[in-house]
Amino acid sequence: MEKLIEICGLNKSYGKKQVLNNVDLTVENGQIIGLLGPNGSGKTTMLKIMTGLLKDYQGVVKIDGKSVGAESKAVVSYLPDEPYFSDWMKVNDVLGIFRDMYHDFDETKCKRIMDKFKIDNKMRIKSMSKGTKEKFQLALVMSRKAKLIIMDEPIGGVDPAAREVILDTILENYDENQTILIATHLIADIERIFSNVVFIKEGNIVLDKDVETLRQETGKSIDELFREEFKY
Numbered sequence: 001m002e003k004l005i006e007i008c009g010l011n012k013s014y015g016k017k018q019v020l021n022n023v024d025l026t027v028e029n030g031q032i033i034g035l036l037g038p039n040g041s042g043k044t045t046m047l048k049i050m051t052g053l054l055k056d057y058q059g060v061v062k063i064d065g066k067s068v069g070a071e072s073k074a075v076v077s078y079l080p081d082e083p084y085f086s087d088w089m090k091v092n093d094v095l096g097i098f099r100d101m102y103h104d105f106d107e108t109k110c111k112r113i114m115d116k117f118k119i120d121n122k123m124r125i126k127s128m129s130k131g132t133k134e135k136f137q138l139a140l141v142m143s144r145k146a147k148l149i150i151m152d153e154p155i156g157g158v159d160p161a162a163r164e165v166i167l168d169t170i171l172e173n174y175d176e177n178q179t180i181l182i183a184t185h186l187i188a189d190i191e192r193i194f195s196n197v198v199f200i201k202e203g204n205i206v207l208d209k210d211v212e213t214l215r216q217e218t219g220k221s222i223d224e225l226f227r228e229e230f231k232y
C-alpha cells in the first residue's frame, strides 16, 4: 500500500520543554486513524507539524512523498481545534474563500452536508452556536477531495446526539482513497469509525495498531485500552 504519512525521528520542543520525543510513524492510504492521548500529550503539535503550521522541529516529515510545504499542503484538508473563520463573516463568504483557495473543493457536496446540518448560506458566523460552527467546519473540510484529512477534536463542542450525526457524516462522505487522521480524547464516542489507532503518551508513540487486531488480541474496546494505558 501507498505510504501517505512518513514521520521519522521527529522531535519538537517549546523552549526547554520537549513535547515530541523521536516520533516514528507511517500511515498508509485509505485508513481512518485515531491519534489518541490525554491533554498535553502532543497531538495538536504533531498535527500542526504535518499541516505545515509549525516549522521549527527536528526530523523528517513527509506527506504523500513530499516534505511539508506548499506541495504537501495542497493534499491536506485540515480541521483545527478552533474555528478558522471570523465572526463577522457569513456562510457565503466562507464558501467563496474555499472556492477561491482550493481547486479540489466540491461546493455541491458541501451544501448537501450543510443542508443535513440545517446550515443556511445567509447565516452569520457570529449567530452560530459552538456546535454549529463545528458542523460547518466539518462540512467544509470533508468537501475537499484531499488525500489526507486531518481533524483536531472534531466533536469536542457538540452534544452526544450531534456527535453521532457528525460521525455518520464523516463515514458517509469519506472516500476510500482518502485517509483521515483524527486527534481526540473522546474515545468511547468515536472509536467505531477507526480502522487504526495510535496512542501518544508524553510525546512518545506507545501503540500503533489496527483496531481489528487489537480487539481480537485483547477482547477490549479502544476506550478500555486507553483507560488502562493512561490511568492516573
Ligand SMILES: Nc1ncnc2c1ncn2[C@@H]1O[C@H](COP(=O)(O)OP(=O)(O)OP(=O)(O)O)[C@@H](O)[C@H]1O
Pocket (backbone or CB within 6 Å): 014, 019, 037, 038, 039, 040, 041, 042, 043, 044, 045, 046, 185
Ligand atoms: N505554543 C506553545 N508554547 C509552549 N508550550 C506549548 C505550546 N503549545 C503547546 N505547548 C505545550 O506542549 C504540550 C503538548 O501540547 P499539545 O497541544 O500538542 O497537546 P494535545 O495532546 O493536543 O493536548 P489537548 O488534548 O489538551 O489539546 C503541552 O504541555 C502544552 O502545554
